[in-house]
Amino acid sequence: MPVGAPSLEKHLNALVDGSDAVARRAADPVSFVHRYRGRGDREVVGLVAASLAFGNVAAVRASIAKVLAVLGNAPARAIATRSERELAEALDGFVHRVYRGRDVARLLANAAAVRREHGSLGAAFEAHLAQAGEFREALARFADALRGVAPGRGMKHLVPDPRAGSACKRLMLYLRWMIRPADGIDLGSWNVDPALLLIPVDTHIQRIAHNLRLTKRRDASWRTAEEITGALRVYAPHDPVRYDFALCHHGISGDCPSRRDDARCASCVLRPVCRHWTKGSQGARRGGASRTTKPR
Numbered sequence: 013m014p015v016g017a018p019s020l021e022k023h024l025n026a027l028v029d030g031s032d033a034v035a036r037r038a039a040d041p042v043s044f045v046h047r048y049r050g051r052g053d054r055e056v057v058g059l060v061a062a063s064l065a066f067g068n069v070a071a072v073r074a075s076i077a078k079v080l081a082v083l084g085n086a087p088a089r090a091i092a093t094r095s096e097r098e099l100a101e102a103l104d105g106f107v108h109r110v111y112r113g114r115d116v117a118r119l120l121a122n123a124a125a126v127r128r129e130h131g132s133l134g135a136a137f138e139a140h141l142a143q144a145g146e147f148r149e150a151l152a153r154f155a156d157a158l159r160g161v162a163p164g165r166g167m168k169h170l171v172p173d174p175r176a177g178s179a180c181k182r183l184m185l186y187l188r189w190m191i192r193p194a195d196g197i198d199l200g201s202w203n204v205d206p207a208l209l210l211i212p213v214d215t216h217i218q219r220i221a222h223n224l225r226l227t228k229r230r231d232a233s234w235r236t237a238e239e240i241t242g243a244l245r246v247y248a249p250h251d252p253v254r255y256d257f258a259l260c261h262h263g264i265s266g267d268c269p270s271r272r273d274d275a276r277c278a279s280c281v282l283r284p285v286c287r288h289w290t291k292g293s294q295g296a297r298r299g300g301a302s303r304t305t306k307p308r
Contacts, residue, residue, distance in 0.1 A: 020224060020285045021247040024255050027281050031258040033197055040261070041065045042189055042197060044076055051201050052088035055133045055190060058199075059123055059158075060087075060116070062186035063170055067109050069264070075108035079116055088127070096121035115166035122160045134190060134202035147208045148174050148234070151183060179237045184212035188253055197257050209253045210237040211244065216263025217256065219270065223286045 037043050041061040048054050057080065064075050082102045083090040091099070096117050103113030123133060130136035136157065141150040152174045159171040172180050192198035192206050211217060213232045217240070221227050226243040229236040245252040262268045262282070269276045272288035283289050 023282050023285050024224075024244075024247065024259075027262060028255060028258045030281060031261065033195075033257065036257070036261045036265075037197055039069065039073075040197075040257075041072060041076060041185075044080060045189060045199065048087070050086075050088065051134075052127070052132060053086060054199060054201060056083070056087040056091060056120075056123065058186055058189050059119070059133065062182050062189065063116075063119060064108055064111070065182050065185060071108070075106075078106060079103065083120075091120045091124040092127065110169050111166050115164070115170050118160060118163075118167060119158060119170060122158050126157050134204075137187075138203060141204065141208075147210075151180070151187070155180075155183060174234065177234050179210075179213035179232045179234055181212040181214050181232065184210055184237065188212060188256060192251065192253065206251045206253070207245075207249065210234075210241045211253045211256050212260075213237045213240065214260065216260050216268075220259050220263055220268055220282075223268075223288060224282065225287060 037046070041064070042058075044061045045054050045058045048057055060079050060083075061076050064079070065072055080087065082099070094102075099117035099120050100114045103117050106113035106116060126133055126136045130139060137150065137154050140153040141147070144150040144153060155171050155173060159167050159173075163171075172178055172183065174180050174183070187204075187209055189198050190202045191204045191209060192200060194200035211221075213221075213236055215232070218227075218230070218232055218236060221240045221243075222230065227236055227239040229239055241252050244255055248254050267276065267280060268282070272286075277283050277286075277289065280286070
């Protein structure tokens with residue numbers, strides 16, 4: 013259990029309760045999912061949005077919008093009725109970081125095949141979970157189906173293999189959206205126990221979790237995701253990733269800078285439990301001297 017656990021729980025809950033989730037949702041990739049009503053459309057849009065959630069926020073949103081423009085008002089029907097070749101032609105010239113239009117087209121074509129076989133992507137994940145008997149292998153089999161046979165470099169990055177040891181942040185983000193109870197951010201669309209979820213670890217989550225002593229690890233690995241989630245499970249055993257959205261946006265917004273900063277940290281609800289400000293921290297031993305930096 014993390015140091016000062018009861019106090020930490022209080023401050024984590026205060027962060028969640030005090031966050032303007034609706035306002036922050038507008039700038040988050042999940043906002044694209046909320047534009048659609050049908051479950052099928054939402055899971056297809058969610059797959060696109062989460063898979064491309066890599067890099068600069070403005071660039072991410074622009075890339076998601078480009079793909080969705082190709083899919084039109086009924087994305088689930090679009091991928092069901094168009095071949096991979098047709099999707100690739102429509103996405104010709106698309107580039108997002110290391111991804112190309114052909115990578116996204118293959119992802120969508122493979123997703124359509126999974127939906128034809130199981131009825132939905134959610135039903136496919138549920139089936140893999142029942143067969144595998146544990147979360148990581150179920151996700152790996154789900155990713156195998158989305159990645160397809162003999163994937164290239166782009167596809168391997170677009171849909172990572174959970175067996176390889178990375179935190180698989182974008183896959184975890186997608187599962188969070190689809191599985192967590194509907195709360196205005198996440199959708200609760202899939203019949204999977206949210207207690208199984210692992211937190212999507214990006215640079216913001218890793219840094220803040222380390223500051224809160226939720227992990228001693230400094231990498232974005234599967235083990236780090238397990239360690240952070242295990243610490244959070246103490247407070248929310250049935251829904252351990254409920255804190256993810258608030259924590260991540262606490263970092264994205266710059267409210268939590270990369271290093272202690274008197275001005276930025278003054279009003280932070282997490283300051284009383286942050287290693288940079290609590291007794292025994294390096295800053296406290298120096299008598300509270302601060303280092304002011306720009307947030308990442």
